[in-house]
Amino acid sequence: EDGLQGLEKVRTEKPDLIVVDLKMPKIGGMEVISRVREIDSEIVLVVITGYATISTAVEAMKAGAYDFLPKPFTADELRLIVNRGLERRHLMEESKRLRQEKEKMQRHFITFVSHELQSPLVAVQQYLDVLNHLGDTPQREQLQVEWTSRCSEKVKDLLSLIRDWLTISKIEGGALVDRMKAISPATAITEVVRMYEGQAREHGIALKLDMPERVSPVKCNEECLNIIFSNLVVNAIKYNKPEGTVTISVEETTDEVVVSVSDTGIGIPEENRESIFEEFGRVKCDMTKDIPGTGLGLPICRKILHELGGKIEVHSTLNEGSTFRVSLPRYKEP
The missing domain is CATH 3.30.565.10 (Histidine kinase-like ATPase, C-terminal domain)
Incomplete structure (x- = not known):
């Protein structure tokens, strides 16, 4: 098979790892590496060639290859390098999953905190709006004391939440435990x-x-x-x-x-x-x-x-x- 057929299989089959020969018909191995990276940058690439030199190995690595195997090689050598490549792919996927999970948790955290910040502020605003419209009613003084006290409690809740949020940020940034x-x-x-x-x-x-x-x-x-x-x-x-x-x-x-x-x-x-x-x-x-x-x-x-x-x-x-x-x-x- 040639390089173009290989690229088509990469698009349709979406493999975790591919083995690329630098010498192929129609399109060279370096070009295949470049195009594979465009299709899916997470595919692990193992390069094989019968013309192994330091310069070609470095060039392949720079292009995005994971490892390099010169010909001739044994089945055990190929199996070893493929297993290492698959292990790398597994680690990459696990790292990506954990990163996505963390980002999801952060989005949820920000949404939840925003809601928790908003709730006491809305309550305070409502109390103040009502107080502003009381006029000279007989209950004005009593209600002012009661609702001002309620506003104070809501502000305390708000400050408590902000302090806790800042503490979490300090922990995650390493600022809280670096003075041990x-x-x-x-x-x-x-x-x-x-x-x-x-x-x-x-x-x-x-x-x-x-x-x-x-x-x-x-x-x-x-x-x-x-x-x-x-x-x-x-x-x-x-x-x-x-x-x-x-x-x-x-x-x-x-x-x-x-x-x-x-x-x-x-x-x-x-x-x-x-x-x-x-x-x-x-x-x-x-x-x-x-x-x-x-x-x-x-x-x-x-x-x-x-x-x-x-x-x-x-x-x-x-x-x-x-x-x-x-x-x-x-x-x-x-």
Whole structure:
């Protein structure tokens, strides 16, 4: 067969890999390589020739060939180079699939965030529009106080969402975990407990800390630890029951420092225990519909821990409570 017939088969059969002889009737191998690249740039090209020189090999590679096999060659040599080429094609397809999946997730994320940003803004606009048309009605002063308070709550929700979104951007850009050093989690845990003691009391929740006097350092920074523990403690308070308890405990293994945040709250259905770590993944039911949140806190925790080489797990029983277990690698001297 000649090069033109080969090109026609490439168009109709769409192969993953083709073997091209540089010496063919009607059209040369270099021209075939060029045209194949125009038809489908992802086809893997293996060049064979009986006139092998360094210059022809380099020229073929520049034209888009994956590898070069001089004649004469054995069946095993051909099989080996074809298998390598097919493996490369598989890796290219997998990389393309992952790239497309990431782009799809990013589009979904942007659409969802845009909607979440819009919702509180629309509510604020509606409240302000009504206030502007109240005139001198008897209820004006009372409604001003009530609806100004509602506007303030909506703005808080908006700012919370923006902060979470910016945190995710910093994690994905590597800006949040590039200042790591040896640091004890005890400092961050103590600060988080102090910060949220008042909020816990307002909800009738007892906040308890079970931590040894000395905790081994981990490789991290203060900001990352504060984000992780703040998210977990705030969730434990929000999703708890009246007169409930939040317990933060610290233990160590040979290689890790393990921090557990346990509550006596409503629990998490088994089918939601993975989706809550996805962006905007929240448990939706009658018990949670009035609990504020962006659905980004746990995904942020998981992303940070992934960058740090740690992990987060959840164990939960409905109507009894949940425990989030954070494992951080202990710092080791270089």
